[in-house]
Every structure is written in C-alpha cells, then in structure tokens.
Amino acid sequence: MSTWANLGLQDSASPLMEQLIFFHDHALLILVMITVLVGYLMFMLFFNNYINRFLLHGQLIEMIWTILPAIILLFIALPSLRLLYLLDEINEPSVTLKSIGHQWYWSYEYSDFNNIEFDSYMIPTNELSMDGFRLLDVDNRVILPMNSQIRILVTAADVIHSWTIPALGVKVDGTPGRLNQTNFFITRPGLFYGQCSEICGANHSFMPIVIESVPVNYF
Ligand code: CUA
Numbered sequence: 001m002s003t004w005a006n007l008g009l010q011d012s013a014s015p016l017m018e019q020l021i022f023f024h025d026h027a028l029l030i031l032v033m034i035t036v037l038v039g040y041l042m043f044m045l046f047f048n049n050y051i052n053r054f055l056l057h058g059q060l061i062e063m064i065w066t067i068l069p070a071i072i073l074l075f076i077a078l079p080s081l082r083l084l085y086l087l088d089e090i091n092e093p094s095v096t097l098k099s100i101g102h103q104w105y106w107s108y109e110y111s112d113f114n115n116i117e118f119d120s121y122m123i124p125t126n127e128l129s130m131d132g133f134r135l136l137d138v139d140n141r142v143i144l145p146m147n148s149q150i151r152i153l154v155t156a157a158d159v160i161h162s163w164t165i166p167a168l169g170v171k172v173d174g175t176p177g178r179l180n181q182t183n184f185f186i187t188r189p190g191l192f193y194g195q196c197s198e199i200c201g202a203n204h205s206f207m208p209i210v211i212e213s214v215p216v217n218y219f
Contacts, residue, residue: 001133001193002166010167013192013213014184016087017169023083027076034072087169090183093151097142101154101161101174101196104203108142122206135205136193141212144186145219151183159201165194165209173198186213 002010012018098109110116120138128134144150154163156174164171172180186192194209 001136001191012169013167013186013188013190014169015187016184017167019083019086020169023079026079030072030076087182090151090181091149093183094148095145096151096153097144098153098155099142099163099174099209101156101158101163101200101207103158103201104196104207106161106163106196106207106209108140120209122208133193136195136208136210138208138210141191141210143212143214143219145216146186146189146213148216149183149185151181154180154182160198161196161200161207162198163194163209164197165192165211167192168194168211170194171197186211189213189215 009021009024012021095110096112098111100107100109105119105121107119108117118140120140120142122135123132123137123139125134128137152163152170152172154172154174155178156176158176160176161174162171163174168184168186170182170184172182174180190213192211192213194211196204196207196209198204200207
C-alpha cells in the first residue's frame, strides 16, 4: 500500500502490474530523451548568431525529422499493444469474483464458490481501530487465494463505478446493465488496497476496496 511521500507506483503484486511498470519506465525513458534533446536545441537556438543566406529548402533534413519520430513512436506503440492484449487475456480462472458497485459501497459474490455474498463498507473514521487506515479499510474484506488465476466480473447497480487496485494493475469500470471482465494473478500474500475511480456521487471517496490475499490452502 502507498503511504505518505510514496510518489511513484506501488510495488506490483501481480505479473500484469509488473509489465505495466516496465512499460511505464520504458515510455518515461523515451520521453526524457526527447525532452532533453528538444530542450537542448531550443536553448542553443537562443544563442545562435549564424544564418544561412542561401537556405530555401532542405529535403534531406525534413525526411529525417519526419521519419525518425515515427520510428520512435513505434517503439512505444508496439510494446503498448502487446500489453493491451496481455491485459485482455483470460487464462482458465480457478475463482470468479463478482463485484457490484453501489452508491456508496461494493458488494461481492463468489458465484461458483458456495454462493457467498456480502457487502463491503468503509469503516468510518470514528470507528477505526488504532492500526486501521483512514478512508481505506472496510468491514468485510475480499479474501482471495494467491498463486491462482482469478477472474473478476464488475458491474454496478446505480451509476458507473470503477473497481481499481493499483498493486494488482486492475481497473475496471462497473456500468449498470453491463458486465465487464478482467483477470489477475496475485503473487504474494498481503492486503491490497484500492478505491473506486469513477466519480460516482457525493461519497465517491468513501467506497474503498481491500483484498486479502492468502495461500490457497488457507482460502
Ligand atoms: Cu463508486 Cu466512485
């Protein structure tokens, strides 16, 4: 979980989030190289005293500075496309969790596992225990097995919500009348915190998600 002054991404707890972080770093590196180059060129132009009196056109340089950025963009586009299809893949899930967004709480159903159903409300600040996280802890956590493929189906009962957990690289909109699907694989035990990330009304900030990842034999 991220705490004060953690400005970067959270440590990944799933292979997909790991890939997302790799892609972020890759894209950022290209961005920094372009910014430094353009910044340097602009800076030097301010102090340039030379002009070319005979310059009317430059076919070669225009070819270079048109094609080169296109090639650089390919280096971002192709890994991005690879990630997009990786995120869309569903690999024989062993558990399916259905999460339904409400104003303003989440309710969950383990439709193929004893038909468990429950609501998950944020713990109000005045009822919070000493080790609880304000605006982030819930009364009923989602318990899921680690090292297994988990499918989640997301929908909503009233307005659009979004089931988002940064450490797992999951962000799926819950839309009334529709059923969205994604899947993930948790690589370590622990608590993973998330929040609704679709502006869904007055108490939008108060519908957090807590996932408790446990070894399969404890599940
Ligand atoms: Cu539900 Cu924002």
